[in-house]
Amino acid sequence: MAKQPRFLEPVPDWTPEEKPTLPGSPGAILHSPPKRLLYFIIGVFVAISAGLSNGFIMANLPAIQGEYSLTPIEAAWIPAVYVMANVSSNLILFKARQQYGLRIFSEIGLVIFIAVLILHLFVRNYEMALFVRFISGLTAAPLSSLGMYYIMQAFKRVDMAKGLYIGLGFQQLGLPLAWIISPALVNVNDWAVLYTFELGLALCCLAMVVSLKLPRSMRIQVFEKQDFFTFFLLAPGFALLCFVLAQGPILWWFDSPKLAYALIASFVLIVVGLVYEHYRVNPLIMTRWLGTKSTLQFILGALLIRFIMSEQSYAAVNFLKTMGMGPDQFVPFYVVIFFGIVAGTLFSAATFSRNTIILHLLFAELLILVACGLDYNLTSDVRPSNFFASQFLVGFAGGMFIGPLLLVGVMSALQHGPTHMVTFVVLFSATQTFGGLLGSSFFSTYQQQRTQTYRAELSSQLNPTNPQVAQRLAIYQKSTASTVNDPVLQQNQEMKTMNQVISREAQVRAYNDVIALNGIFAVFLLMWGGFNIARAKWRGRKETAQA
Structure with a gap:
């Protein structure tokens, strides 16, 4: 029988309508109309910003390839690293939200992302660009959830599914918006403008979520040591699979042994991770x-x-x-x-x-x-x-x-x-x-x-x-x-x-x-x-x- 997690702080005195459906989710508080409007505006801004950062890279990838004098194989790594980090971070995001709270988790991620972007303004090379995309992928996962929950706070509990729909849909606006504003924003002679704009978005998101915080949630003890072992098996397995799918058409499937080795390693890591989870008492x-x-x-x-x-x-x-x-x-x-x-x-x-x-x-x-x-x-x-x-x-x-x-x-x-x-x-x-x-x-x-x-x-x-x-x-x-x-x-x-x-x-x-x-x-x-x-x-x- 699965062990029941313990609460890490006293549970707020919620009414049945206010109590969140799951630990880690904010309470469904009935806010005043002006406050609901503020939650909606912040939620839309954060949700769009979560996808806008990667959208800028996708829209300007050929120009970035020219800036760093990259081969097509090297250029393909830039968006691939983002996807690798993003899909892997979801392995621990939900439990991190339940144990530490989504708000703290997201704010820490934003601060780290801001610090990396500031560093990138001074160190502009290919390796640093990859590192920034990796951190951006890690940050985008909690940021997407944060935007969705802010939008949901703008709706009454009976209508929160509509807020969920809007939050998820608006997250997809980042890519087209990046294409729309990139020609007016990007100057090929000064790429710092693009990174500065990204930095400004992250700072605005941080200022907004700190100024108007989400309602409290139930924090419970959910992490186990075995969770991290699973993460270190599945995360590189997913990353290698991303590498194969991103590089396969470029390296060509039957011409590159490294694709075969990566696919085999990915399969082994994912299978071992799932088998390990299958026999755990409290599996992830x-x-x-x-x-x-x-x-x-x-x-x-x-x-x-x-x-x-x-x-x-x-x-x-x-x-x-x-x-x-x-x-x-x-x-x-x-x-x-x-x-x-x-x-x-x-x-x-x-x-x-x-x-x-x-x-x-x-x-x-x-x-x-x-x-x-x-x-x-x-x-x-x-x-x-x-x-x-x-x-x-x-x-x-x-x-x-x-x-x-x-x-x-x-x-x-x-x-x-x-x-x-x-x-x-x-x-x-x-x-x-x-x-x-x-x-x-x-x-x-x-x-x-x-x-x-x-x-x-x-x-x-x-x-x-x-x-x-x-x-x-x-x-x-x-x-x-x-x-x-x-x-x-x-x-x-x-x-x-x-x-x-x-x-x-x-x-x-x-x-x-x-x-x-x-x-x-x-x-x-x-x-x-x-x-x-x-x-x-x-x-x-x-x-x-x-x-």
Whole structure:
């Protein structure tokens, strides 16, 4: 039988309505309207700031690569380190919140992050950039929870699920907002502006959470020495898996033995960690619950819905980059995504009920499928404005699905008791992190393979005696004749231009294949979700009839 944890401080005299659902969560105090508004403003600012720091790196990664003279492999480590730290920190975040309080944990993390950013202003090199991203990933996890709880304080207890929806949805605004403001903020001749802005965000967050603190929570003794042994097994296992997914398409899967060694080490560490947890008296991870049918369905569904969201983060964005779009041209593109996420989040919160949770998830999948249909048949003439309708739908789906997905998992975990919440937090974070990484890695690999196939196919069709080919070469000859006099150099330039056109058209076709494949995945996920709903209703009617 599991040992009952002891309280570390006297429990406040809460009414039943004020008592938090779980230790570590703030009390549900009924605040005055002005104070609720302040909680909401602070919560939104903190929630957006949690994702904005990493958003700046993603938006400016090519320029940062140039600043530090990095290879593509080295540049890929910068966002990868953030993800490694973020997914690993969730292993201990929930228990740290229960034992020490979320407020203290978050404030300490912010102070450390501020100190590291100040140091980075003076020490600007690649190694320091990696260290800053690592600390940023550790800080983002408690900061996201902090923003969510501040927003929830702005709602009455009966409406706190709506606050949960808004908090989770607004956390996704960091990336599009970073793309929107980066061109006006970043000066390639003075990168200190970017780091100074990040520092300012962290200082504002710290000032806000210190000025208006969250209500008290129940603090209980939950940490055991065995928890840290589990952490030191699972955290590097997750980190190595992040490394494989981030570097696989760059190093190429079958050309780099280090990917194989990293994958083997990751598998061994994760398996050993889970086996160790399986036989503990008070486990950190409830492995028996992980093996149940309902939990496995949740894992698969959560992983796949984040996977198909890659239609936006990989296909649309990288296609436009391939077509030569720069940061300034992405601003209106991400403005549309920004408002799509806001609209989806507010729609999800406004229509919240127990009966609509699953319907919201299915609707999000349907919107992604529609977006894939709108984006199919790309050409080299496509520009950001051609993606506005589809990416608004994907943004809407992204804002809408995350809240219901979390709520489904929370309700399932609480049915088995509060001890299962740590497992769920790790599970939810892992599915969203690895779902996104897996989507980008898979589609990047698929796109590269299809590009090579189409390039070979197009090249084999180039016959100089073909009138169309000859006409195109003549056009290239005219364009180079004004600058190049040597006939041999002219011919080389013509073939070089032709090869560039072939490469571009091969990539266009490959991205169309990526979008089509993602649409197929969305169809299967939608059918699977509809089947599960129909089966659940049929079983419910059957049980009612038998009763």
